Amino acid sequence: MIPQRLRSNFAKERRPLLLGHPALALALVPVPMIRTGWAEFGAFMALFPFQAPPSIGLGILAAGVLFSFPLVPLFLAWSLPGAARSGLPRRSIGALCLLVATHPIRFYFEGAFHSIEIRAEAASLSEKYPVVWLIKHLDSPLLLGLVVWALLQHQTVRAHGKLWFQWALFVCVLCAAFAPFDTQFGFLFMPLFE
Numbered sequence: 001m002i003p004q005r006l007r008s009n010f011a012k013e014r015r016p017l018l019l020g021h022p023a024l025a026l027a028l029v030p031v032p033m034i035r036t037g038w039a040e041f042g043a044f045m046a047l048f049p050f051q052a053p054p055s056i057g058l059g060i061l062a063a064g065v066l067f068s069f070p071l072v073p074l075f076l077a078w079s080l081p082g083a084a085r086s087g088l089p090r091r092s093i094g095a096l097c098l099l100v101a102t103h104p105i106r107f108y109f110e111g112a113f114h115s116i117e118i119r120a121e122a123a124s125l126s127e128k129y130p131v132v133w134l135i136k137h138l139d140s141p142l143l144l145g146l147v148v149w150a151l152l153q154h155q156t157v158r159a160h161g162k163l164w165f166q167w168a169l170f171v172c173v174l175c176a177a178f179a180p181f182d183t184q185f186g187f188l189f190m191p192l193f194e
Contacts, residue, residue, distance in 0.1 A: 020160070020163055021075075021076055021079055021080055021083070021163065022072070022076065024075070024163065024164075024167045025071065025072040025073075025075040025076055025079075026072060027167070028068070028071045028072070028075055028167070028170055028171070028174065029065055029068045029069060029071060029072065030064075030065075030068070031068070031071075031171055031174045031175070032064070032067070032068045032071075032174055032177075032178050033061070033064035033065075033068060034185075035136075035174065035175055035178040035179075035181075035182055035185065036178050036181045036182055036184060036185065037182065037183075037184030037185040037186070037187065038060060038061075038064050038184070039061065039064065040185070040186075040187075041057075041060060041184065042057045042058070042059075042060035042061035042064065043057065043061065044057065045057025045060060046058050046061065071170075071174075075166075075167070075170055078091070078166065078170070079162075079163060079166045079167075083159055083162070083163065084159050085159070086155075086156060086157060086158055086159070086162075087154065087155045087156065087157060087162075088150060088153075088154045088155075088157055088162060088165060089162075092150075092162075092165065092166055092169060093150060093154060095169060095173070096146055096147065096150055096169060099143065099169070099172055099173060099176060100143065100147060102176065103140070103143060103176065106176045106179045107179075109179055109180045110179045110180065110182060110183075112180040113180045113181055114181075114183045114184075118183050118184075119183055121183075121187075122182075122183035122184075122185075122186075122187075125186055125187065126186075129186065132185070132186035135185075135186070136182060136185055136186070138175075139171060139172045139175035139176070142168055142171065142172055143172045145168075146165065146168055146169060146172065149165060150165070
């Protein structure tokens, strides 16, 4: 019975779906590092080693990957059950409703774990370079798109669409979860926006 079930789970028509889940799960790993600014800090330290060897920047990036890697099994555990069935699962709709309800609160807690001076610098950076603010808040239009998508196709969405929906939902959750730590984002790439 178990071999037959495994055989049906790994049938040829489901292989692209099964390969898509781990690929998108791995794509979630850099999101917390990008959102908090650690990715740009590590890349800057690795590419422009002024007072420290490049290995420190690479170590920062490796530590960020190690910290974020538990997202892979978490996403797989969330998205694989019932992946072949059409329609969005109730857990995804519930998580979306919870995220929409708490989204305005997120703006209040942005940079909450940093000093007032750093928050003021981050606010002036976002004011001077609106593209930094736009990148930091890309999850807001993404969340709005997910709400529209869920309203229009929550019963008819196919397996691949459901996978992308759940991945985008995870991105929104990560952006909301790391909002209190995001004041470092954009400081090292200011010359790119000038």
